[in-house]
Amino acid sequence: MIKILIVDDEKPICDLIDLNLSSAGYQCTSVQDGLKALDLIEQETFDLILLDIMLPGADGYDIMEYIRPMGIPVIFITAKHEVKDRVKGLKLGADDYLVKPFDVVELVARVEAVLRRYNKTEQHLTAGDVMVDVEARLVTKGGRPVELTNKEFGLLVLFMKNKNVALFRENLYEKVWEEEYYGDSRTLDLHVQRLRRKLGWEHCLVAVYKVGYRLEIPAQH
DSSP: OOEEEEEOSOHHHHHHHHHHHHHTTOEEEEESOHHHHHHHHHHSOOSEEEEOSSOSSSOHHHHHHHHGGGTOOEEEEESOOSHHHHHHHHHTTOSEEEESSOOHHHHHHHHHHHHHHTTOOOSEEEETTEEEETTTTEEEETTEEOOOOHHHHHHHHHHHHTTTOOEEHHHHHHHHHOSOOOSOOHHHHHHHHHHHHHHTOTTTEEEETTTEEEEOOOTTO
């Protein structure tokens, strides 16, 4: 499982990120102090670090300089929004820079993009008794193969990578159909209905009013 370290001095933000990334299938550890973060980095192996800049003990820039030789991917998550701050962070070797407040869906997408760049993406996804081999494009439910169209498969992967997160219709459509969304959701809704029937997800793939859809799966799955 992909291991992510969250370093932010605000515990509610750590908890929010942890909740959403854990739901998306990542193993998260969080810490609110820069020096404690360095201790953890020495003791454990992480696939990605989400790093605030303004921290007690050691700030994000100091941590970035320390871990740069280790080659660990880093995304800065900070309230410092000026161009000079972004430039400094990227020049120090950060892979991305996200300004608070941020949208959770955007955070998950940026995490996926960075991990994909380092060939660290999860190739096997699980939600309840449904399993997906992304590379082989194989789907099973209870051990039995399920035949999906390309669009249904694309939607399934998005839902499973964003478990318990409400996904906007326009984002789903534009990512899977790879064309601009103009407000007509009939095609998307039809594909979601077919996905529900094929996987027996009538009660867990739910519509979110004025937003889109959410795959509701307990975090332990």
